[in-house]
Amino acid sequence: MNFSVSEENYIKSIYHLQQQTATVTTNSLANELRTKPASVTDMLKKLQTKQLVEYEKYRGFKLNATGNKIALGIVRRHRLWEFFLVNKLGFEWDKVHAIAEELEHVSSMELIKKLDAFLNFPQTDPHGDPIPDTNGKITVIKQLSLADIAVKKNVVVSSVSNQSPEMLEMLKHYHIGIGTSLKVNKHFTFDGSVEIKVVQQNPCVISEQVAKNIFVHHD
């Protein structure tokens, strides 16, 4: 079946919200899509008749198996385009989301297949998020935020959950990017700030807010 841009945006947003809560509410989806609850209810009825969601009035909803597969297809396209924009066109990673938000809806299967090959089958997007494969399989790496990492362990930055220009500016200042190796020297209990040692840099202190948005895995 074929889906409208609007339907695809709803499906993808439900998918993302489900990563946090198993079942999604009307208000949270309206908020995510910057639309009104009434519009969400309308669209949900449509997605229900198209058999993409499990939905019970007043009870919230979630994607079913079909819906999930479609969502992963959209996420795949989005992340492949983000990779292209950063690694081929030279965008900074805080600028690509809005553009990929449009490109993800271009519907040619062949296009994505060839784009994937051209990019050399990347596994993660510029923000460190995994790219689902053709079958919708996604490899979720176990990762912890810097705020929750024990001291003296060597870790590698695997993703950032805040992708704003402000966050990018901050990370650049600390010489941190996806793949950067570092370790935690100390957690300050006063304000939750964290002293870290980035390889080939002097130790520095980052705020709890920053630490919580940097995800790492052990190497």
Added chain:
Amino acid sequence: MNFSVSEENYIKSIYHLQQQTATVTTNSLANELRTKPASVTDMLKKLQTKQLVEYEKYRGFKLNATGNKIALGIVRRHRLWEFFLVNKLGFEWDKVHAIAEELEHVSSMELIKKLDAFLNFPQTDPHGDPIPDTNGKITVIKQLSLADIAVKKNVVVSSVSNQSPEMLEMLKHYHIGIGTSLKVNKHFTFDGSVEIKVVQQNPCVISEQVAKNIFVHHD
């Protein structure tokens, strides 16, 4: 101002039809867009209030200076994407039009600027059609169809006006592509077919229908 996908498709189609007839008719545009004349009239009223066309009831219409500039922007995006699809992703040129038809509507200025640079500022698309520059300036090369070329003149294929898979199959068979050097040996008056000599190939005869769709310039 910002335009919908539909508005952009109308604007671009008017632009293309204007290349042949200075003023465009409702029926021809409906036919080009595979829509109905009544829909064209509706959209034309809108484009008129948006000050993009000169339109007199029952008298046909044409883009004004603003409309023309916008059309050239869309054509630019379309052709840059076609170039990308063929030269970076490895598509054959008979498969790219439909995909570029979607990609052309992605609206980021920065995207097109960076894409252009990534592609090394190409001057023509895979079908030999010129790519307008950022200011909407387009270099129209004087070109004649093979059906109208005098014998024994050395010419270079500069574009093809039929971009179907069937045409591509035929051109591949004759070893003809954009940039191929050839000359006309003879015009047959019986059916308008043309004997040509492609460099490093044996002479061959092509039908008038094929000849009319191959455009060349003197080298």
Added chain:
DNA sequence: CATTTTTTTTAGATTTACCTAAATTTAAAT
């Protein structure tokens, strides 16, 4: 547990981009 408060749904409108069928205008043909 009865009553607020919050969340969600329904009802009814609006905008965009279409459509068909009928009316109107222009062009072509007798």
Added chain:
DNA sequence: ATTTAAATTTAGGTAAATCTAAAAAAAATG
């Protein structure tokens, strides 16, 4: 110059995606 035919526009309607305001249901509160 009529008449006929073709092109174009108008009238009226539909489907998708949105919205606001009101009604209904669920959750929170004292």
